Amino acid sequence: MKVFKGAAxxxxxxxxxxxxxxxxxxxxxxxxxxxxxxxxHPPGAEVIDLSGTTLLPGLIDCHxxxxxxxxxxxxxxxxxxxxxLRHLRVAQTLSDVLDMGYTSVRDAAGLDAGFKEAVDEGxxxxxxxxxxxxxxxxxxxxxxxxxxxxxCCPGPPNISLPSGMVDGPDAVRAKVREVVRMGAGxxxxxxxxxxxSRPGHGPFDREFTRQEMxxxxxxxxxxxxxxxCHALGxxxxxxxxxxxxxxxxHGTHLTQDPDLIPMMADKGVFYVPTLLVYVYHRENILPHxxxxxxxxxxxxxxxxxxxLDAGVTVVAGTDAGGWGHPPNAGELRCMVEEAGMTPAQAxxxxxxxxxxxxxxEADLGVVEKGKLADLVAVEGDPLTDINVLLDRxxxxxxxxxxxxxxxxP
Ligand SMILES: [Zn+2]
Numbered sequence: 016m017k018v019f020k021g022a023a024x025x026x027x028x029x030x031x032x033x034x035x036x037x038x039x040x041x042x043x044x045x046x047x048x049x050x051x052x053x054x055x056h057p058p059g060a061e062v063i064d065l066s067g068t069t070l071l072p073g074l075i076d077c078h079x080x081x082x083x084x085x086x087x088x089x090x091x092x093x094x095x096x097x098x099x100l101r102h103l104r105v106a107q108t109l110s111d112v113l114d115m116g117y118t119s120v121r122d123a124a125g126l127d128a129g130f131k132e133a134v135d136e137g138x139x140x141x142x143x144x145x146x147x148x149x150x151x152x153x154x155x156x157x158x159x160x161x162x163x164x165x166x167c168c169p170g171p172p173n174i175s176l177p178s179g180m181v182d183g184p185d186a187v188r189a190k191v192r193e194v195v196r197m198g199a200g201x202x203x204x205x206x207x208x209x210x211x212s213r214p215g216h217g218p219f220d221r222e223f224t225r226q227e228m229x230x231x232x233x234x235x236x237x238x239x240x241x242x243x244c245h246a247l248g249x250x251x252x253x254x255x256x257x258x259x260x261x262x263x264x265h266g267t268h269l270t271q272d273p274d275l276i277p278m279m280a281d282k283g284v285f286y287v288p289t290l291l292v293y294v295y296h297r298e299n300i301l302p303h304x305x306x307x308x309x310x311x312x313x314x315x316x317x318x319x320x321x322x323l324d325a326g327v328t329v330v331a332g333t334d335a336g337g338w339g340h341p342p343n344a345g346e347l348r349c350m351v352e353e354a355g356m357t358p359a360q361a362x363x364x365x366x367x368x369x370x371x372x373x374x375x376e377a378d379l380g381v382v383e384k385g386k387l388a389d390l391v392a393v394e395g396d397p398l399t400d401i402n403v404l405l406d407r408x409x410x411x412x413x414x415x416x417x418x419x420x421x422x423x424p
Contacts, residue, residue, distance in 0.1 A: 025398065026381050027362070027382060029359055037054040043387055068411050069395065071397070072366040073116065073366075073414070073415060076332055077372050079332065079334070079335050080337060082105050084101075084104070110139065112141070112343060113140050113141055114413060116404065118379075118389040118391070118414075119145070119373065120143070122145070126144070130144065130146075131198065142415075147199050149178065149179035149194055149203070150245070151179040156205055158205070160180075191235050191240075199240065201240055204244050204245070205222050205245035206228060207245070207246050209245060211299070219248050228260075229258050242261050243264055246264065252269070256278050256284060261284065266287075267293075267311040269286070269321070279327045286327050291333045295338040297312065331365035344404035347362065347364070367381050392410075392413075
């Protein structure tokens, strides 16, 4: 047994911080939470003094690309390095992400099932992973990796990641079954282009027909998998909501029609705005990407504010990978500094709300009796300065499943 004692506790529910708390852990679970003075130490328990820190639930990023290293074709086709070197780099990224207090990550395409198994076996350190493996889109959509010259990747970039490019409802069903067979815990698809997609296919251009999307959602749910859908605006955004996806990724133009946000709130669709990736895109060297990112910025922030006001659950996700792997808490900073969320709202978006989006709220996302002991202790007060979570030196301790992963003096 372990007793984590003396920290100010933010439990992830949004309740006020409890000063001088104690969290008692037995094995991988929390068995008691309360004021340190009133929570007895079980005999023989190891007592860990966390005075001067704020203790949070392990942080969760619901949209990362841990296996990606860039947007260029050399990276997308995995031609830039031997597979062994790429894999070792990914292992380093997984370790770094955990080190920064992120104990769970939903990967939004590009990471194969071997990494999850390696983490689960204890072979390499890393966050708990929920994988989508491949993004599913039609020909010409985001999963179409053909080069502008018309050349194709000389071979499958990675045989453990099936091509996600598929057309027609029956083929879409088969593709969902294939990615599930290969280890997908969530289904990732796209119904629109994006800021970084090729010229001529942007945020308002639709991917997939209604019949294809109905088949995708029905088959995913039949397989017990949720659907995370890249959708920015235009008819593809509406289609995604109408056919019943579980989360909207990016959702930069949710305010385009007055019924979209109420529909999200009614259906309980999660909103993962991924503000941080657009900070990068607004300075992108490709003129069409920069122009799109700048044009959508106002609508994106307006979408976040109106969604929150309407009671939509907003969830943190960085969409990192294509532009490197900065600290994942950069998304929480954007939520506060750009979108005007309170630090407490941003922290809930990266803990309890994110666990709900994963469907793992019974085990993760809050510090309470019965939950898995995923914890992060940070020096300072993230409720007054969210930036403390971006400073590696301030992340004093990370615990995953009751095991202390890292500890800094
Ligand atoms: Zn993404």
